[in-house]
Amino acid sequence: MLLGQLLKSVGKNYQKIRVRGICFDSRKVKKDYIFFAIRGQQTSGINFINEAISKGASAIISDKKAKHKNYQIPLIVVNDVRISLSEACSNYYKKKPSNIIAVTGTNGKSSVAHFFYQILKLNMVSVASIGTLGIFFKNYKKKTNLTSMDPLSLHKNLQILAKNKTNNVILEASSHGLEQKRLDNLNINTGIFTNLSHDHLDYHKNMQSYFNSKLYLFRHLLKKNSKIITDEDNQEFRIIKKIANKRKIKKITIGT
Known part of the structure; x- marks a missing residue:
């Protein structure tokens, strides 16, 4: 593939760079x-750009804080490396x-992911689940290191599932x-919110930051004509409802 096919906003000078693979671990870079x-x-x-270059990288994607050096290959600056x-x-x-x-x-x-997987599987519907317990698909199970996999692993596994005619994934x-x-x-067609309690504050610093990270799913990732499922008895429901109304996303609620 060409870089311009992978990153739509890349400059004309870089669009025809040949790409044979994607990597964010310099140890795994190939030509x-x-x-x-x-x-x-x-x-x-x-800190590992030079190692990536020595292993044959065709381009480096970095952020605005990267120091511009005279690298042997193009260093392309983007606003957010993770989004790119x-x-x-x-x-x-x-x-x-x-x-x-x-x-x-x-x-x-x-629990929600596994219940969804089991219900559809028992009804002979093609389904897979991806999360803390691993990847479940038919009689296949694969361990994962993270609850939410890195983008490279996630998209690669989703393509494998699609090629195996799995239409539903949670x-x-x-x-x-x-x-x-x-x-x-x-x-993403549907976003489900279970609850919110004190956790991961070593990473998110405070509850508002933690909650905002959860809301990112509903504010930015749900596509048009999608759905939100949540418990209307949650104290966070009012905010989620407001987001759903603003984005014209259908709400499906449980609770009293």
Whole structure:
């Protein structure tokens, strides 16, 4: 593929760069891969640009804070490396199941995902679930390291499921995954909110930041004509209802 096919906003000078793979781990770079230099909490991909180049990377995608050096290959600056990574992965692995559901909340994500999977499976409907417990598909089970996989693994596995004629997938959407844009560039049909309680404040610092990471699913990732399912007895329902009304998203509620 060409870089212009993966990142639509890339400049004309870079559109015809050959891409044979996508990577954000410099140790896994191969010839003609594009390397996304992601900034993490502990370290930054910028520190590994030279390693990626030495292994044959055809281009580097970095953010505005990257220091411009005289690299041997193009260094392309974007506003958000994580969003660009999700976009590239989505375009590289084009096939997706037609019905993607994402469930978020402090507790209950795994239970909801597994119940959904079991109900459809018992009714002979093609279905898969992806989350803390792993990937479940027919008689296949694969362990995953994260509740919400990195974009490269996620889109790759979704394409595998689509090629196996799996039309329905339910994903667990963790606050970390949403905050880090791992679920961007997916056509999510339904968003489910379970609840909110104190958790992950070492990462999100405060409850409002934590809640906002959950709301990212409903504010930005749900496509047109999608649905929100939640408990109207939750104290967070008022805010979720407001988002649904503003975006003209159908609400399906449970509760008293």
